[in-house]
């Protein structure tokens with residue numbers, strides 16, 4: 001029965017935005033939790049903090065977008081919640097700006113090489 | 123009751139692809155609508171127009187992918203529809219190529235620093 | 245009735261991660277299947293293969309993230325399955341690393357220029 005399968009038999013996309021210097025630890029954590037496959041994108045962003053003002057050569061400027069990396073990990077057999085927790089634990093410093101993890105539903109997957117579909121393709 | 127909450131108590135990902143020179147206005151619009159957090163990615167793309175032919179030093183070449191920025195904004199307390207409209211209004215020039223906004227369902231969220239989950243984590 | 249419409253009347257995001265040198269063929273395949281609009285992102289990633297060790301000037305180093313491109317294609321009138329298959333067929337070499345295609349549900353869309361929403365906006 002699908003309710004007995006991880007993720008109730010569904011496929012999930014775990015999408016995280018974390019500090020670039022936490023990427024190695026996140027990759028290790030994903031391998032440890034049994035979900036080593038991932039896609040990484042360089043992004044920038046801001047959270048709920050107001051923009052910070054800085055000085056450069058006497059000129060004040062505002063930094064409102066910070067460099068981050070997006071990590072995407074599609075899972076079927078490993079619970080998305082475990083993957084999200086593993087990423088969060090690996091990415092945490094305790095300071096503002098540590099990032100977010102989001103879990104999205106996925107209807108279907110195809111492995112290009114084999115043409116396999118569904119949970120077996122993940 | 124969840125039906126009384128914005129987005130019927132659910133979390134939504136508002137994903138927009140817009141002109142790069144509209145990013146500042148989009149960021150301002152997001153702050154104004156109460157959804158200041160966002161993730162930005164440099165992308166390229168094409169819409170429904172056929173590829174355009176141009177000349178460079180006498181050589182004709184085809185431009186079929188145009189530089190755009192992707193803006194992603196996950197929301198809980200602000201209606202996704204309001205966020206999508208705010209982005210669209212800020213990004214509009216009236217010319218072809220203004221972009222698209224898509225709204226996707228999100229199952230769950232984690233704020234990395236605090237470990238909070240669900241709507242409170244967004 | 246919505247069940248008679250492609251994708252049961254719903255909007256879908258087809259998200260693929262493929263080899264960069266297969267992008268042209270993927271674009272052609274998308275045009276051929278009637279879904280020419282797409283967004284492209286440079287990404288890197290790894291699948292299920294363990295990291296590969298290489299040598300450079302006598303030093304061994306480990307490659308664990310490979311350059312890929314992400315192709316995103318939101319569709320309404322063309323079945324997401326046909327789009328996923330078209331991408332997979334165009335991107336296949338038969339060797340490990342060919343990539344994955346994922347299909348995600350989309351709640352709504354806005355075309356920025358016109359303000360149109362729903363399936364007509366895709």
Ligand SMILES: Nc1ncnc2c1ncn2[C@@H]1O[C@H](COP(=O)(O)OP(=O)(O)OP(=O)(O)O)[C@@H](O)[C@H]1O
Nearest residue numbers: 017045046047048096097098099159160161196235
């Ligand atoms: N709601 C959101 N939607 C889209 N991206 C987000 C959202 N919240 C955070 N991000 C992304 O995560 C990055 C880090 O966010 P950040 O950790 O500052 O969130 P926060 O809510 O301000 O938490 P903290 O108080 O711990 O800083 C941002 O730069 C942005 O790229």
Ligand SMILES: Nc1ncnc2c1ncn2[C@@H]1O[C@H](COP(=O)(O)OP(=O)(O)OP(=O)(O)O)[C@@H](O)[C@H]1O
Nearest residue numbers: 139167168169170218219220221281282283318357
């Ligand atoms: N269906 C789609 N799927 C994925 N990305 C899309 C889609 N439609 C548009 N985009 C992205 O948005 C960008 C801008 O699209 P564009 O505004 O040209 O859409 P359009 O439907 O052709 O509308 P218009 O007629 O106003 O130009 C594209 O370059 C692409 O990155």
Ligand SMILES: Nc1ncnc2c1ncn2[C@@H]1O[C@H](COP(=O)(O)OP(=O)(O)OP(=O)(O)O)[C@@H](O)[C@H]1O
Nearest residue numbers: 037038039074113261289290291292340341342343
């Ligand atoms: N489960 C996944 N989640 C997120 N991204 C993935 C996933 N699987 C693959 N990818 C992305 O697709 C790229 C190519 O993956 P790859 O084709 O190596 O998958 P695979 O499962 O190892 O299949 P193969 O055995 O054919 O190599 C990866 O570099 C990564 O960016």
Ligand SMILES: [Mg+2]
Nearest residue numbers: 047048049097
């Ligand atoms: Mg913050």
Ligand SMILES: [Mg+2]
Nearest residue numbers: 169170171219
């Ligand atoms: Mg267009």
Ligand SMILES: [Mg+2]
Nearest residue numbers: 291292293341
């Ligand atoms: Mg592989």
